[in-house]
Amino acid sequence: MDAIVSGSANVALLIEGSNLWSLKRTSAGVERIPQSQDLSYILGDASDLSFLEDTNEAATLHELDLAHAGVKAIHLALMLCDPETSPEAARLGASELEILLVRSEVAARAERILDAKPMPTPLDLGIAVARCHSYERIEAKAFFARLAARQSVIGEVRRAWDALPGSLFAQGERAFVDSLFAREGVFRSLVHAQRGGADLKEWVAKHVLSPALRRYRAERLLPAWVDVLAALKENRDSKPGVNVLERILFSHKEEVSDPRELAERKPSSFLAKIRPKLLIPILLVLLWMLIIVSLVFVGLELIPAVLRKPLEIMLIVLSSYNIMIQLIRRFTH
C-alpha cells in the first residue's frame, strides 16, 4: 500500500492497486472512506504532500498526526511571533503550542520549515520569547530561544542556497526543490551541521542517499550547496580581495548556461568582466566616437584642405561600421 499525506488538509490518501481511500481523524475516531473522485476535492489547495511507499494504515495515520501537529505548531509559532496578535489569542496560542511541543517530533517538524528561512519582518522571535515567558510556557519559550540563536546560521544556509546558479535547475525546479528540502528537513539538518561544525562532506554523503531527495534527483544539488556555504564562510573569514565564492561558482561553470547570470553573481574587476567577444564592439564604439570628433573638426574647418578629401572618404567607409556594430550587438546580447 502507498499513501499521500497532507498535514495542512489533515487528510491522507491510501492507494492500493486501483483503489483509493481517504483517511482522517475525526471526533468520532478514524474515518476511512473509499474515494473515487478528484484530489483537488480531497486535498483542497493543500500541496504539502508527502509520499509513503509500501506503508500501512497505522504508519500513515502516525505520519498524518505528526504532519498535522507540525502544521498547527507552525501556525501557532508564527502567531506568537506576530506583534499584531492580540494578547488573548497569544495567551491561548502559547498554551496550545506548549502542549504540542512536548512531543519532540512535533517540534522537529515545525523546525523543518522555520529553519529554512530567517524569520522575516515584522515577525519577531523576541516577542514570542517574551510572551511565552510571561505566560510561563517553558517548552515554547525554549523553542523560540533556540530558534533565535540559530537565525544567523539559518541566514547563511539560505544565502548559500540562493547563490546556487539558476542553470543547475530545470525550469520551475528551484521553488519545488526549495519546498521539498524544507519539508524533508534538509535545511534544518544543514543548519544543525553547520552550527555544530560538522564535516559537510560527510553531511552530503549521508543525505545523498535520502529516498525522498533521490525520487526527484534533488540530491545532486547538495555538493554544490555545501561548497557555496563553505565558500561564503571562507569569504567572510578571508582577506579582502580573495574571493572564494567566485572560484566555487566558476567550478560549476560548465553547468551555467546563461553567462549574464554568472556575470551578475561574480564580483570581479572591471577587466575580468570584459569578455573577448565584447572587445570588438567596444573598439568599434571607440572608432565611431573618433568619427564624430573628426566630423566636428571637418565642420569647423580646422583640418587643412589637402587632407579634407581623403578624410571625408575614410569617414564614409568607417560610418558603415555603424551597421556592423548593431549587428554585433545583436549577436552578443
Add this chain to the structure above:
Amino acid sequence: MNCPDCTYEIPDELAQCPHCARPAHFPNVRQAAQQTEIDAVDGRYQLAVATAAKDGCADQARAFESAAATSRAVIGRPVEEALRLAKADNHGYASFWELLHAGVRLPEGSRWDRARGLADTELFGAFRDHIRFAALSLDGTCLSHYGAVSLELKEDMIAHRSTVFEENSAVFFEHRRQRGEEPPKIAGHRAHWNDRGKLALAKHGHELTPTTTGKDFASMLLRSGPTSAEDVFIEVHIYGSLTRRSLARVTVDSAQTSPSIIADLRDRLTEINIPVEER
C-alpha cells in the same frame, strides 16, 4: 471565440489572446455563454417548470428558483487553511507557507499512476489550475467533509468569473462514463453564475411537492452524504485567485477548532469587516 481587438481566434482554455496578449473573458464563463449551452439549460428548466405546474407545485418551483438565485458560494476548508487565507496579506507568513506548499510533483513510477491520473487532470491541468471550487449554499453552511470552516464568498468578487455545475464534476464524469456516455455531455448542466436559480430548479424540480416549504430549500440545494462522493450540491467554478478580501463571512465549527486559532481568525478578519461566527 475571436479576439475583439485583433480578431484572431482565442482557444477555449485561454484567458488571454495568444496573438495580441490582450485579456479575454474568463474561459469558464465563455464556455457557459455558448448558445448551445444556454439553450440546453433553458430546455431542462422549461421542462422542470412544466412538470412542477402539472404536479401542483408551481408556487414552490418559483420560490425555490428565487431562493437559489440568491444563494452564495461557500468553500469548506480545514481551519489551518482558513487561517492561512486570513493572513494572506502578511508577507511574513507567506514566506513560510510558500515553503510548505510550493509545488506538487508526484514521484515517478507506475505505483503512483492511480493518483497521477487524478492529479494530472485535476491538479495540474492548465485550465484547472485557475479554477477554485465552491458549493452553492442558502444558509452559509458547507459540506462537512471538507473542513471545519465555511468561507462564504462575496458575490461581487466572484459573479463575473464564476459558473455553476450540476454536481461534483468528478462524480458527474465518473457516473456518466460508467453509463457508457463517452464523452459525457456537459451542455445543460453548466450555467453562468447569474443563471444558478434556473440550473437549481432544473436539477431539483422533481423533488418539489405541494408540501415543500422555504425551510426545505437549503437542504435540497446542499447536504452532506455518508461519503463526499454522495454529497448533494451544485458546484461553483471560480476562475482565478481568492484572498481574504474575497470573503463575506466565515463560520467555524468550534468543536473541531482550537480556541487560539478561532480568536486569531476573528482578530484578523473582523479588522477588515468580515464577521466570524461559531457553530
